[in-house]
Amino acid sequence: MQIAPPGFDRVFSALADHTRRDIVRRAISAEEGVLELASHYPISFAAVQKHVAVLERAGVITKQRIGRRRIVRTNREAVLVARRLLDQYEGLWRARIDRMNELIAETAGAIDTAETKESKR
Amino acid sequence: MTVTAVRKDPQRLTLTIEAEFDASVERVWQLWADPRQLERWWGPPTYPATFTKHDLAPGGRIEYHMTGPAGDQPHGYWDVLEVDPPRRIVLRGGCAYADGTLTTEIPISTIRVGIEELAQGRTRMSIENVFPSTEAMEQILAMGTEEGQRQAVSQADAILAEETIQL
Numbered sequence: 612m613q614i615a616p617p618g619f620d621r622v623f624s625a626l627a628d629h630t631r632r633d634i635v636r637r638a639i640s641a642e643e644g645v646l647e648l649a650s651h652y653p654i655s656f657a658a659v660q661k662h663v664a665v666l667e668r669a670g671v672i673t674k675q676r677i678g679r680r681r682i683v684r685t686n687r688e689a690v691l692v693a694r695r696l697l698d699q700y701e702g703l704w705r706a707r708i709d710r711m712n713e714l715i716a717e718t719a720g721a722i723d724t725a726e727t728k729e730s731k732r
Numbered sequence: 733m734t735v736t737a738v739r740k741d742p743q744r745l746t747l748t749i750e751a752e753f754d755a756s757v758e759r760v761w762q763l764w765a766d767p768r769q770l771e772r773w774w775g776p777p778t779y780p781a782t783f784t785k786h787d788l789a790p791g792g793r794i795e796y797h798m799t800g801p802a803g804d805q806p807h808g809y810w811d812v813l814e815v816d817p818p819r820r821i822v823l824r825g826g827c828a829y830a831d832g833t834l835t836t837e838i839p840i841s842t843i844r845v846g847i848e849e850l851a852q853g854r855t856r857m858s859i860e861n862v863f864p865s866t867e868a869m870e871q872i873l874a875m876g877t878e879e880g881q882r883q884a885v886s887q888a889d890a891i892l893a894e895e896t897i898q899l
Contacts, residue, residue: 696869697740710773
């Protein structure tokens with residue numbers, strides 16, 4: 612049985628918050644530090660710092676030193692895992708729906724045959 | 733293809749899939765309500781499902797296992813949260829050991845099924861899956877699916893090819 616790498620539950624609880632998801636979105640381009648990020652939100656710098664810390668612990672973002680600045684960067688790999696899993700689920704359900712269709716076609720065929728027999732009598 | 737819409741939300745771990753069938757609401761309902769029909773489509777051909785308990789009533793329980801090519805038998809269950817025949821089912825399920833005890837205290841998915849008539853003999857089914865974590869998703873996908881899934885698709889293609897030749 613294949614289990615997700617440890618910490619992925621943390622990834623998704625980290626992403627369960629609207630502000631944190633927005634930070635992740637902004638940090639994809641990896642241009643801003645915590646101070647610049649904080650300027651986008653009507654909440655305190657300390658609150659934004661806290662959100663960034665949660666994301667960092669979950670491995671969703673990392674801080675990278677560029678010169679004298681510390682840039683916040685999104686770890687795309689962590690975010691892509693969920694999408695890959697949902698794609699697999701889609702395939703699973705598509706196959707099930709194919710089988711549902713076969714089953715319906717089969718029983719419809721059985722009724723048609725019965726009716727044909729009836730009319731031939 | 734009868735799948736008409738797919739919505740995936742990777743942040744909320746939700747997958748919604750909609751399909752349309754050339755059949756009545758009653759007929760489509762039977763796909764879920766009749767355990768013998770359910771086991772024809774739930775598992776892929778390499779992992780057929782057997783439903784050993786099927787109490788489709790609020791508070792009821794559904795239990796099943798799948799049998800793999802190597803004789804492995806992953807078990808699963810659903811608790812029936814809501815039923816409104818022939819239109820709505822809400823299930824919460826997880827994995828279990830062969831003796832019926834659960835592998836985890838936490839259910840690993842919620843499934844909401846909606847069935848509605850679009851026109852005479854044309855029915856839409858929507859299936860919403862909600863997962864609590866990616867670990868839960870991995871666990872369900874590990875229940876004999878991936879390899880069998882590919883086979884199911886190729887089998888369906890073979891049937892479709894046959895039908896085309898017959899036409």
